[in-house]
Amino acid sequence: MTASTTNATTAVGIDEGRPFVVGVGGTLRADSSTERALRHCLTAVERQGGRTALFCGAALDLPMYNPYDASRTPGATELVDALRRADAVVIASPGYHGGISGMVKNALDYIEDLRGDPTVYLDNKPWGCITCAYGWQAAVGTLGQLRSIGHALRAWPTPLGVAINSAEPIWGPDGALTDDTVGAQLEVLATQVLTFAPTGGVRA
Numbered sequence: 001m002t003a004s005t006t007n008a009t010t011a012v013g014i015d016e017g018r019p020f021v022v023g024v025g026g027t028l029r030a031d032s033s034t035e036r037a038l039r040h041c042l043t044a045v046e047r048q049g050g051r052t053a054l055f056c057g058a059a060l061d062l063p064m065y066n067p068y069d070a071s072r073t074p075g076a077t078e079l080v081d082a083l084r085r086a087d088a089v090v091i092a093s094p095g096y097h098g099g100i101s102g103m104v105k106n107a108l109d110y111i112e113d114l115r116g117d118p119t120v121y122l123d124n125k126p127w128g129c130i131t132c133a134y135g136w137q138a139a140v141g142t143l144g145q146l147r148s149i150g151h152a153l154r155a156w157p158t159p160l161g162v163a164i165n166s167a168e169p170i171w172g173p174d175g176a177l178t179d180d181t182v183g184a185q186l187e188v189l190a191t192q193v194l195t196f197a198p199t200g201g202v203r204a
Contacts, residue, residue: 019050019197022082025092025104025130026056031175033166034132037186038092040177041130041162044190045090050197053082055107056092065109072113080113087197088126089155090189095133095142100149111153120154126196127155128189132164139163158192160185 023042026035035056042052055078062076072080083089091108093100114121127150133139140163147157162185164170172178177186 019087019194020085021045021050021052021088021090021193021197022086023052023054023056023090023092024060024079024083024107025090026060027094027101028057028061028103030057032094032132033164033171034092034094034130036171036175036177037130037132037162037164037182038090040183041090041092041128041186041190044187045194048190048194050190050194055079055082060103060107062106062110065106065112067112076110079107080110083111083122084114084117084119086122086125088128088193089122090128090130090193091146091150092130092132093142093146095131095135095138098138098141100131100142100145108149108153122150122153122155124198125155126193127153127157128193129157129161130164130186130189131162132166134165134167136163136165139165156196158189158196160188160192162186162189 023038025038026032042054045052059075093104111121129143129146131139131142143161143163147161150157164182170179170182177183
């Protein structure tokens with residue numbers, strides 16, 4: 001299935017023999033650099049045999065997480081359900097003022113709803129990280145924050161995390177990725193996420 005923000009749950013529960021990877025991130029601006037990078041990685045996941053669901057843009061325009069209010073919007077319920085079923089997760093955030101965006105952090109706060117599950121939070125699941133920022137300092141700093149959040153959620157950050165300097169010519173006029181190094185890194189990230197998934201990796 002092609003990753004989709006509007007029909008993300010259709011990948012859930014179908015063809016259970018293949019790892020299910022959930023991508024979360026981007027910005028409220030459609031087709032942002034962060035969203036493009038995340039889509040590129042999820043496309044690589046699918047090409048290597050995984051299933052994917054993508055939550056980005058408007059799908060992450062959620063109410064502020066409130067642990068004392070059990071009511072959830074349909075969008076929040078869909079996100080939490082997908083993360084609950086995920087074999088692995090890829091998170092992509094822009095670097096805003098040296099850190100992850102509030103929108104991405106708020107989406108991740110909803111993982112607290114998994115605290116009472118048999119698999120608490122994202123225990124033992126691969127956690128791939130992608131960051132985009134206008135400069136290396138913010139991109140690398142934000143990457144470190146995402147990796148720390150993954151540890152706090154009991155996930156396994158993959159050995160490779162991808163930090164992208166958006167000040168460099170990464171994307172062509174048509175929005176296609178033109179930087180071969182970044183492309184190769186996103187491919188490796190997809191491979192690592194699938195290899196370390198609890199299902200045991202890619203299955204035919």
